[in-house]
Amino acid sequence: MDVISYKTFPSNFKLSLGEIKKEGNIRKTEIKNNNKPFYLQTPKVHLKDNSINIDYKFENVLSQIVQQIKDYIMENSRELFNGKVFTLEKIDKSLNPPYENNNLSLDIAQNIRIIDQFGKELSVETLNYDCALCILLIKELQFIKTKINLVIELTNVKVYYYSKDCTKKKTKMVLLEKSNQSQMGGKNETEDFFED
Secondary structure, three states: OOEEEHHHOOOOOOEEEOOOEEEOOEEEEEEEEOOEEOEEEOOOEEEEOOEEEOOHHHHHHHHHHHHHHHHHHHHHHHHHOOOOOOOHHHHHHHEEOOEEOOEEEOEOOOOOEEEEOOOOEEOHHHOEEEEEEEEEEEEEEEEEOOEEEEEEEEEEEEEEOOOOOOOOOOEEEEEEEOOOHHHHOOOOOHHHHOOO
16 A cells, blocks of 8 residues: 655645546546555544544645645546536535544445454444544545535554653554455554554
């Protein structure tokens, strides 16, 4: 798994969108980084249920991603939407960024298993930590009528159990396992995904 850290997020980053697929009334397209799933590491954050707090640096990275998505839709709208042209104004009104008031909402699939580094399963209620590094999958865009939703999924969490300012080094790993675990590597490799 290739993970981009928010600290080294390139200013000239170029994402791409996959083929649009229809599921009922929703059209979806995957977001790619060099034709691979797009993983992004957060700074140390407070994680509660399905949201994390974000600072201005990470919000700036998310804003760059949202702007790239808007630009991509505008430049490729004819191909994406069977000849329809989307203006930037229309895209601005349609795209719902998943963050507001310093909080980022995350998608957590129902079939996710949560385990610690010893393989012990944890419940979803365990996702309440004062200090954690997270790896997020910038997953897809969903087109629902006139709205465009950006879906970001929590995939891995590295929890710091000491002070809230995260100055201590001892860590514990919590891995959210999915059916496509092979994409992310085995649990022994997961620690390597994180950059402190």
